[in-house]
Amino acid sequence: MGFLGLPGIIASKYGVLIVGQLVVNVSLALWLYNEYVHNPFMQDYLSNTWSAIWPLVTIVGVAAIGAGAFGAYRMRRELVATGKSNNIGIEVGANLTTLDICPFCDLPLKSISEGRLQCRNCRRYFKSSLPKVPA
Numbered sequence: 001m002g003f004l005g006l007p008g009i010i011a012s013k014y015g016v017l018i019v020g021q022l023v024v025n026v027s028l029a030l031w032l033y034n035e036y037v038h039n040p041f042m043q044d045y046l047s048n049t050w051s052a053i054w055p056l057v058t059i060v061g062v063a064a065i066g067a068g069a070f071g072a073y074r075m076r077r078e079l080v081a082t083g084k085s086n087n088i089g090i091e092v093g094a095n096l097t098t099l100d101i102c103p104f105c106d107l108p109l110k111s112i113s114e115g116r117l118q119c120r121n122c123r124r125y126f127k128s129s130l131p132k133v134p135a
């Protein structure tokens with residue numbers, strides 16, 4: 001086996017592969033850069049390509065950010081609606097009546113009109129199913 005041993009041979013084989021790939025990549029990049037610097041047609045082509053695709057790239061980027069924000073918003077809405085976010089006891093019965101509890105006093109809220117609730121103790125107003133928003 002000589003002085004290298006089996007692991008040394010494998011390591012050096014992979015080392016040669018990695019170095020070889022690196023050399024190929026660097027020379028390709030250098031060739032492309034050289035071509036770009038010395039070839040006005042390629043400069044034209046690249047700038048045209050970029051000006052053609054940048055609006056699309058921008059739209060896709062903004063859409064991705066918007067979709068992420070909307071997803072987070074929907075998840076939050078769902079957590080609030082099911083009462084998982086802040087441990088306010090909300091129970092939805094079979095007839096879909098929502099029983100809210102004042103987050104400040106831990107007391108049941110009195111329903112005063114359609115979608116509006118009031119705490120008997122601190123007299124804060126709440127919208128039903130959105131208990132953290134005092135009117």
Ligand SMILES: [Zn+2]
Nearest residue numbers: 102105119122
């Ligand atoms: Zn209260």
